[in-house]
Amino acid sequence: MKIVVIGAGSVGSHVAYRLQEQGAEVTLLDASAPGMGTTSSSIAMLNDFPQRAWPEEAGKAKLRTEIHDLFHQLAEEVPGDYLHLSGSLMWVSEAEEKEFRDLAEVATSRGVEVEAITPARARELEPGVVFAESGTVYLENNSGWVDGPGIVRALNARFVELGGTLLQGARVVAIGRTDDRIASVTLDSGERIDADAFVNAAGSWGSHIAQMAGQAIALDLIPGVIVYTQPFEAGQAPQRIINTPAWCGRPDPSGGLAIHWRGHSQTARHGENIDDPAQMMADVAAVIPALADTLPARQSVGIRPIPPGGPILGALPWAPNFYHTLSHGGIGWGPMWGWMVARELLRGERVEELSAMRPERFYLNPSQVGRHADDAEQQ
Numbered sequence: 001m002k003i004v005v006i007g008a009g010s011v012g013s014h015v016a017y018r019l020q021e022q023g024a025e026v027t028l029l030d031a032s033a034p035g036m037g038t039t040s041s042s043i044a045m046l047n048d049f050p051q052r053a054w055p056e057e058a059g060k061a062k063l064r065t066e067i068h069d070l071f072h073q074l075a076e077e078v079p080g081d082y083l084h085l086s087g088s089l090m091w092v093s094e095a096e097e098k099e100f101r102d103l104a105e106v107a108t109s110r111g112v113e114v115e116a117i118t119p120a121r122a123r124e125l126e127p128g129v130v131f132a133e134s135g136t137v138y139l140e141n142n143s144g145w146v147d148g149p150g151i152v153r154a155l156n157a158r159f160v161e162l163g164g165t166l167l168q169g170a171r172v173v174a175i176g177r178t179d180d181r182i183a184s185v186t187l188d189s190g191e192r193i194d195a196d197a198f199v200n201a202a203g204s205w206g207s208h209i210a211q212m213a214g215q216a217i218a219l220d221l222i223p224g225v226i227v228y229t230q231p232f233e234a235g236q237a238p239q240r241i242i243n244t245p246a247w248c249g250r251p252d253p254s255g256g257l258a259i260h261w262r263g264h265s266q267t268a269r270h271g272e273n274i275d276d277p278a279q280m281m282a283d284v285a286a287v288i289p290a291l292a293d294t295l296p297a298r299q300s301v302g303i304r305p306i307p308p309g310g311p312i313l314g315a316l317p318w319a320p321n322f323y324h325t326l327s328h329g330g331i332g333w334g335p336m337w338g339w340m341v342a343r344e345l346l347r348g349e350r351v352e353e354l355s356a357m358r359p360e361r362f363y364l365n366p367s368q369v370g371r372h373a374d375d376a377e378q379q
């Protein structure tokens with residue numbers, strides 16, 4: 001089967017790799033450089049706490065329990081230094097202790113290995129991190145982070161080795177149809193590519209791609225600022241993800257930390273960003289003293305593609321060869337979406353766990369339709 005995958009971020013690169021590996025003849029297209037969309041500007045954590053304690057639709061909750069296994073399997077299949085299961089430390093203030101104790105109990109009952117430790121014990125594990133003496137620290141050893149551009153490079157390299165075609169700087173500008181099927185994409189170069197099936201993995205541009213095929217697919221687009229610290233001196237960098245009520249930092253391949261400052265607890269919704277990076281650095285340095293009196297090295301903005309009502313997986317019933325794969329958490333979900341698309345498009349299965357994720361919900365229940373992609377541009 002000939003398949004075109006539109007978008008070579010985390011999601012499209014996993015999907016293209018898995019489809020090619022499972023026997024399809026795949027062309028993967030990206031308007032600019034692969035992995036340089038939202039995937040390059042992400043905290044990219046793989047953590048189960050507190051996420052797996054939150055209420056979630058059953059199919060998605062079940063799939064979530066398999067994410068770590070899929071990453072372990074992928075690390076065996078696709079060589080590269082992209083998976084960093086270094087663990088995480090989450091400090092919770094006294095004000096939130098009760099809430100997080102309850103969440104930890106639920107998470108543990110669902111198989112998550114999370115342990116409450118004292119700030120002093122956390123200091124033994126991460127000597128460069130000084131949490132306040134009050135409160136509780138949650139240690140999750142199995143969590144970690146993914147190098148977003150790194151995993152895209154690794155997947156794309158293996159994809160090409162397997163015979164896949166990767167076209168960079170290849171922007172889809174039109175989608176052609178015959179009477180009852182999507183038949184081709186046209187690139188900004190004028191080239192037309194025909195295929196049996198198409199996958200929309202264009203992340204925060206996903207509504208635009210859908211619109212070219214005459215489909216209305218909604219996304220909330222929520223920008224998130226990442227601030228990168230200066231590289232640490234040898235031996236001073238925290239090894240784990242460091243999470244506090246106001247910010248979260250992970251080790252970055254540049255040798256510093258990549259920090260997302262949300263200014264409020266992790267149980268709150270997305271949508272706030274730091275407006276004063278210098279003040280932020282002062283607050284971060286109160287926890288990580290090696291960063292005292294340093295300025296940010298750089299900042300970036302990632303646009304989160306957040307479909308109202310959860311991930312979008314599947315094709316509209318009246319356009320079965322045009323498959324959408326759009327979700328938030330696209331770093332963690334990447335390997336899963338790769339497998340799901342392969343099972344449904346190549347093997348003709350209908351995966352039960354995806355039933356709440358179908359795109360026709362926007363037609364059956366239009367009140368769920370949110371803002372469209374035209375509202376934001378990616379930096």
Ligand SMILES: Cc1cc2nc3c(=O)[nH]c(=O)nc-3n(C[C@H](O)[C@H](O)[C@H](O)COP(=O)(O)OP(=O)(O)OC[C@H]3O[C@@H](n4cnc5c(N)ncnc54)[C@H](O)[C@@H]3O)c2cc1C
Nearest residue numbers: 007009010011031037038039042045172203224302330332
């Ligand atoms: C601050 C922040 C923190 C986050 N934290 C996490 C986290 O901890 N864990 C997690 O799993 N996720 C996290 N995310 C979300 C995650 O980063 C995204 O879900 C993921 O990167 C989206 O990947 P994608 O492949 O769908 O999109 P993208 O990486 O944006 O890729 C889409 C690609 O499509 C291409 N494209 C667009 N239009 C066209 C066209 N017309 N023709 C051809 N190509 C096109 C673009 O060039 C781009 O490369 C976070 C995001 C942000 C912003």
